[in-house]
Amino acid sequence: MDLRYEAFCFADPLFYDEQHRSSGPQDDYAQRLSEPGDDWAESAPGTWRMLRPRDVDLPDQGWKIHVSATMDNAERVLSTVHEYCLRERVAFKHLRSPGVLLARNAKYAPRSASGKLVTIYPLDERQLERVLTQLSEQLRGERGPYILSDLRYGSGPLYVRYGGFAERWVELDGTRVLAILRPDGVLVPDKRGPSFSTPDWVAVPDCLTESLNARKGGDPASLPYRVTSSLHFSNGGGVYRAVRHADDEQVVLKEARPHAGLDRDGTDAVARLHREHDILLRLKDIDGIPTAHELFPVWEHTFLAMDLVPGIPLGSWLARTYPLIRQHADEQDVADYTRRAVALLERVERLLDRVHERGVVFCDLHGLNVLVDEDDNVALIDFEMASAEDASRPALGAPGFRAPKDRTGVAIDRYALAALKLWIFLPMIPLLELEPGKLAGFVDMIERRFPLPAGYGDAIRNELRSADTVVSTTELDQPDPDWGVARKGLAEAILGSATPERDDRLFPGDIEQFRVGGIGFGYGAAGVLHALDVAGMGRYPEHERWLIDAVRRTQPTRPGFLDGAHGTAYVLENFGHHDEADALLDSAEPLVAQTRDHGFGAGLSGIALNLLHFAGSRGDREFRERARNLGDQLADALPLAPPPGDVGRAGLLDGWSGPALLFTHLYDDTGDRGWLELADRALLRDLDECVTTDDGALQVRDGAARTLPYLAVGSAGIALVAEELATRHPEASCLQRQSDLLRGCVGEFVIHPGLLFGRCGLLAALAAAQRRAPDQVWADAISRHLAALGWHAIPYGEGGIAMPGNQLLRLSMDFSTGGAGVLTTVAATLDGHGRVLPFFSAALGRSAALARSTAPG
Secondary structure, eight states: OOGGGGGGSSSOSSBOOOOOSOSSGGGOGGGGSOOOOTTEEEEOOTTEEEEEETTOOOOSEEEEEEEEOOTTTHHHHHHHHHHHHHHHTOEEEEESOHHHHHHHTBTTSOGGGTTEEEEEEOSSHHHHHHHHHHHHHHTTTOOOOOOTTSEEOTTSSEEEEEEESSOOEEEETTEEEEEEEOTTSOEEEOOOOSSOOOOTTOOOOGGGHHHHHHHHHTSSTTOSEEEEEEEEEETTEEEEEEEETTTOOEEEEEEEOTTOSBOTTOOOHHHHHHHHHHHHHHTTTOTTSOOEEEEEEETTEEEEEEEOOOSEEHHHHHHHHOGGGSSOOOHHHHHHHHHHHHHHHHHHHHHHHHHHHTTEEOOOOSTTSEEEOTTOOEEEOOOTTOEETTOOOOSOOOTTTSOOTTOOTHHHHHHHHHHHHHHTTSOOTTHHHHOGGGHHHHHHHHHHHSOOOTTHHHHHHHHHOOTTOOOOOOGGGSSSOOHHHHHHHHHHHHHHTOOTTOSSBSSOOOTTHHHHOBSSTTTSHHHHHHHHHHTTOOOOHHHHHHHHHHHHHSOOSOOOTTTSHHHHHHHHHHTTOHHHHHHHHHHHHHHHHHOOOOOTTTSHHHHHHHHHHHHHHHTOHHHHHHHHHHHHHHHHHGGGOOOOOSSOOTTTTTSTHHHHHHHHHHHHHHOOTHHHHHHHHHHHHHHTTEEEOTTSOEEEEETTTEEEBOSSSBHHHHHHHHHHHHTTOTTOGGGGGHHHHHHTTOOSOOSOOSTTTSHHHHHHHHHHHHHHSOOHHHHHHHHHHHHHHHHHOEEETTTEEEEEOGGGSSEEOSTTTSHHHHHHHHHHHHHSOOOSSTTOOHHHHHHHHHHHHHSOO
């Protein structure tokens, strides 16, 4: 589970969204504050309301002040700061509503942003000192979460850090991040980590010396344990392995930060840790429950020391043993897994019974809170949500395992246990919160696929089904779907979700929209409109107008194809909006000059491919020369590429497969076979990051225990580009491993449906191989992937078919993770043209090359 997604689930029950709009005057801080005069400028960047005196020009960077607050005192603190800044004419911004503040302080919100209610922008160090001195008096005694990225001033809710005021960007490890300017004029990352630091050229002002000394003196040196490793971090604190100084006993230390890590009821991490300590004392001496040693404060944080329980999370056990992710899961494999999984859950149920006998409800049963050791013994961990047996539904919980509001007491755990019994055979349980009507189909699937004990499926149905649950079916759930109807349904859901009244996005999609914007190809309007067009679902002038207006009012901050200007320009060019495409490329050129990333998604290979596309559509020699220059630059960089690291990057998005695709197109453009040799070498570089799994497939290594098969990062991305090379250079060395890569794409189970990070990427790679060299293994896998799209399909509107995005918590319509990418993949597969992404399909590449070779100039 990517914990970032939870923070984007507060605002809307169907789509990922920021809480950028209040639900009314009662949920809008501005409605309860005095109005600034006409000499103040007001703007609304994202979840903030910005106020600046019109006669004040802010510097691009400097020392900024953050004001922290709790849910209880936020309105009072904000009112004080607001009146002060208006009176003193100091620019500032504040969060828009209590709902936004709660989301930013939630347990799984980003730690570096937690606690910030107000940001104040002093003009210089003299004004910094004055504001700190005066406001600290006015806010004396007010509390708030500690802002980890900042230095606290005194003992109140004021914090400071040096950083950017203006929004500027720089590339870091292939990602564009906010930047500040060094004295030599070079942009460098504006570091916003979970600890205070200053750029090496910035001196800490004298007014902060005492605060800096206090921070150093407050380090937890008095901790009676030596931390040996970290196990987990959240906004509420960390979980660590440690050794007790007194006797060298190994323990687990759980840390809680005051006023942080809030649940939806506003309970903070410290209150939950006290509750966990009390519960563990009540459960003392039960095998499989960690023993609590001590609860103690260090500095302002609270720690709980408890037994180190052997084993791995049940989720990790499932990832290692689940048969349906393997290329060949025979009936014996499935039967062995079934027998072992059922036995494990019987042990979990017996352990839960012992917990209930002590009058305790666990309230947080899911695959990460069950540990399994080498002998398949089980343990329960993380009792911070546990409570007495009359408990009501907790305010936190894992999606899909959270009981409905009408369940109380032991019934909460019984619901979660039934969900666990379904999840262990079909790990898509979060989808049931989004669409409860999928339950019947899920249980039917596991009953067909696994030799379950008698009554196993019925018990799940009876526990998880609500009286008002309506069975959810779409055309994709049919044994032999009408693909014309299905494609129309996917398009209708996309169009039905459009929000042309918003200026930040047109179609809902992944949370990346709120980092890179809702305009672009991968996560925004451009990619969705492209998908509708190439899938034969039509053009929509009103939505194209939205895209043009958005481009005109928003300067690009990223140049890339999937995340920035070049992908949007590609779509505008194809739709005939040539002037807008030109203006966009021109405005992005300085960003291209700063880019060193080689990838297809955000880097030079995707940009160069688009320039080649413009060269072909315009017959323009300048575009061609710019593309070739970038190709030369990447060719020079290839021998200097660092060796593979611990984190997987190979694949289409960030790997060398992107440059390999460019090199094949440069061969089409020039006829120079040297580009094909470069493409081969680039793909071999990505193959260096691959390992052979225990079932003989080749996948990208990601860390010590995980391998990836996806298009963005994984074997599918390498294989899809290798198919492009194979039609041009069938003797390429990398193709010796092509079958092994494709075998990594045939597994029956894929958790997400989307193109870049899910089933459709695997489907696209297999379909490309099948077009070039038909094979019954690939054909069978293609049929399985198409049929399994019904697992994810959710009715939307009148006849629409929507797809869940990454993490299955909300629907997505975008190209990378949602319905647009699914629609394009289905069309490319069934129509046989292979245009699943721009610049793919070798036949098209050769046709374009022929056209260019006969074009004048």
